[in-house]
Amino acid sequence: MRARAGVLELAILGLLQETPMHGYELRKRLNVLLGSFRALSYGSLYPALKGLVARGLIVGVDSQAAPPHALAGKRARIVYELTAEGKEHLQDALSSSGPAAWEDESFDVRFALFSQTDAETRIRILEGRRTRLAERLETIRESYSRARERMDEYTLELQRHGLEQVEHEVRWLDSLIDNERGRGRTRISRGARPGTPDTAGGDSLAGNDK
Amino acid sequence: MRARAGVLELAILGLLQETPMHGYELRKRLNVLLGSFRALSYGSLYPALKGLVARGLIVGVDSQAAPPHALAGKRARIVYELTAEGKEHLQDALSSSGPAAWEDESFDVRFALFSQTDAETRIRILEGRRTRLAERLETIRESYSRARERMDEYTLELQRHGLEQVEHEVRWLDSLIDNERGRGRTRISRGARPGTPDTAGGDSLAGNDK
DNA sequence: GTTAGCATGTAAGGAGTTACATGATTTT
DNA sequence: AAAATCATGTAACTCCTTACATGCTAAC
Numbered sequence: 001m002r003a004r005a006g007v008l009e010l011a012i013l014g015l016l017q018e019t020p021m022h023g024y025e026l027r028k029r030l031n032v033l034l035g036s037f038r039a040l041s042y043g044s045l046y047p048a049l050k051g052l053v054a055r056g057l058i059v060g061v062d063s064q065a066a067p068p069h070a071l072a073g074k075r076a077r078i079v080y081e082l083t084a085e086g087k088e089h090l091q092d093a094l095s096s097s098g099p100a101a102w103e104d105e106s107f108d109v110r111f112a113l114f115s116q117t118d119a120e121t122r123i124r125i126l127e128g129r130r131t132r133l134a135e136r137l138e139t140i141r142e143s144y145s146r147a148r149e150r151m152d153e154y155t156l157e158l159q160r161h162g163l164e165q166v167e168h169e170v171r172w173l174d175s176l177i178d179n180e181r182g183r184g185r186t187r188i189s190r191g192a193r194p195g196t197p198d199t200a201g202g203d204s205l206a207g208n209d210k
Numbered sequence: 211m212r213a214r215a216g217v218l219e220l221a222i223l224g225l226l227q228e229t230p231m232h233g234y235e236l237r238k239r240l241n242v243l244l245g246s247f248r249a250l251s252y253g254s255l256y257p258a259l260k261g262l263v264a265r266g267l268i269v270g271v272d273s274q275a276a277p278p279h280a281l282a283g284k285r286a287r288i289v290y291e292l293t294a295e296g297k298e299h300l301q302d303a304l305s306s307s308g309p310a311a312w313e314d315e316s317f318d319v320r321f322a323l324f325s326q327t328d329a330e331t332r333i334r335i336l337e338g339r340r341t342r343l344a345e346r347l348e349t350i351r352e353s354y355s356r357a358r359e360r361m362d363e364y365t366l367e368l369q370r371h372g373l374e375q376v377e378h379e380v381r382w383l384d385s386l387i388d389n390e391r392g393r394g395r396t397r398i399s400r401g402a403r404p405g406t407p408d409t410a411g412g413d414s415l416a417g418n419d420k
Numbered sequence: 421g422t423t424a425g426c427a428t429g430t431a432a433g434g435a436g437t438t439a440c441a442t443g444a445t446t447t448t
Numbered sequence: 449a450a451a452a453t454c455a456t457g458t459a460a461c462t463c464c465t466t467a468c469a470t471g472c473t474a475a476c
Contacts, residue, residue, distance in 0.1 A: 006463090008463085008464090022427075022428090023427075023428070023429095024426065024427050024428080025426095025427095032353055032357075032365075032369075033365070035372070038314075040464090041464075041465055041466075042427090042428075042429070043429090043430080043431090043464075043465060043466070043467090044463075044464055044465075046428065046429055046430085047429090047430090047464095048463095050429090076427080076428080077426090077427065077428090078427090078428080108368060111364060111368055112364060112365050112368055113364075114364040115362040115363070115364055115365075143242055147242075152325040153325070154321060154322060154323075154324040154325055155242075155243070155322050155325075157386075158318060158321055158322055159242075161379075161382055162245065164378075165375065165378070165379075168374075168375070168378065169371075169375075172371055176367075216435090217435095218435080218436085232455075232456090233455075233456070233457095234453095234454065234455050234456080235454095235455095250436090251436075251437055251438075252455090252456075252457070253436075253437060253438070253439090253457085253458080253459090254435075254436055254437075256456065256457055256458085257436095257457090257458085258435095260457095286455080286456080287454090287455070287456090288455090288456080
């Protein structure tokens with residue numbers, strides 16, 4: 001009820017579960033996790049950490065207080081780690097698999113946290129996303145056949161490329177789902193797609209689906 | 211100086227240049243143009259229109275005021291169209307080709323408006339985006355070789371897929387640039403890539419770039 | 421000794437969403 | 449006569465960015 005999605009919060013909790021860190025380092029890891037571009041600003045990160053501390057999900061310990069024999073010169077680096085409640089909250093969030101898990105903004109983060117997610121939830125999320133993308137294909141193809149006369153060449157080309165990208169992601173998901181089903185918990189075979197080679201290059205917009 | 215990027219505003223002006231419309235219809239066209247998903251809300255659209263009117267770039271005329279002989283029952287539909295200043299402003303915006311034109315948030319809209327953009331600007335934007343994506347490839351490959359040990363299988367797989375997507379877009383841009391250079395103003399050959407067939411499927415992360 | 425990178429934060433504001441509020445018109 | 453869809457708007461709120469502000473530490 002109170003759980004305001006909060007992709008950023010989820011990512012923070014997920015990374016801190018793996019290993020405690022201070023803000024500055026966390027940001028770098030987050031930039032990789034959140035899609036490798038879009039450098040997250042400190043103006044987002046620090047207030048988010050503050051909020052998580054206020055809600056008792058993480059605690060920040062000044063790393064200079066710990067070592068016994070003096071070395072007291074160094075700058076305060078606040079290392080954050082999960083509390084018991086934080087771990088519980090994270091587990092709850094990771095075991096959920098509603099639409100919020102497979103939308104564009106959150107799917108990547110949920111996927112990156114799959115190591116900490118149980119097998120059934122992983123499959124449910126992958127399938128949810130696949131369904132979502134299939135709907136999107138439907139929408140694009142529909143708008144294509146409905147209004148292709150009124151669209152100029154560039155809009156059309158953009159549409160075509162968008163469709164290609166989505167189709168590519170669907171194939172990716174299919175291979176992932178295959179992998180998850182095949183082995184209970186074995187590793188991902190990178191890029192190998194057993195029965196379906198790359199040669200599906202026909203006229204994508206013809207609608208050879210269903 | 212004053213030109214706060216405003217992707218939405220640009221898209222609105224671009225669509226209204228093609229043909230005057232009322233808000234509701236505009237929204238549907240915008241949803242296609244802005245990437246086919248992410249349904250734009252009225253809470254964004256109407257205030258944006260209001261702002262454009264306030265700045266004198268568009269005017270809204272109540273479509274029921276126009277017809278001479280009474281038909282006065284129908285609901286007010288406010289049809290918006292560009293003013294002279296609006297057209298000027300749009301031309302200025304469309305002839306610019308700074309980083310703001312080829313970033314993720316704006317590139318699609320700029321591309322969709324290519325019919326209204328001159329040939330040199332089109333090429334500059336396409337090349338700008340290509341360079342941007344090449345940088346991104348560099349970043350991803352770097353972080354991959356720097357920290358592949360510390361990354362779990364899923365993060366790695368996500369990275370690999372992201373790389374593939376970006377590589378695909380680079381090839382797309384290459385074919386578009388080719389097309390733009392080849393003909394001065396001829397149409398886009400849909401999906402046909404002259405010299406480079408789809409068979410570039412090797413180990414993407416090996417870094418066969420440069 | 422100065423540049424680059426480490427490290428933490430705050431204040432103001434931009435760009436959008438959700439939820440609310442209202443009513444007309446068309447289709448079933 | 450009900451349901452869908454057309455049509456326009458506002459208020460509150462969320463999430464994030466930019467710009468500011470501060471100071472330490474390592475490398476050149």
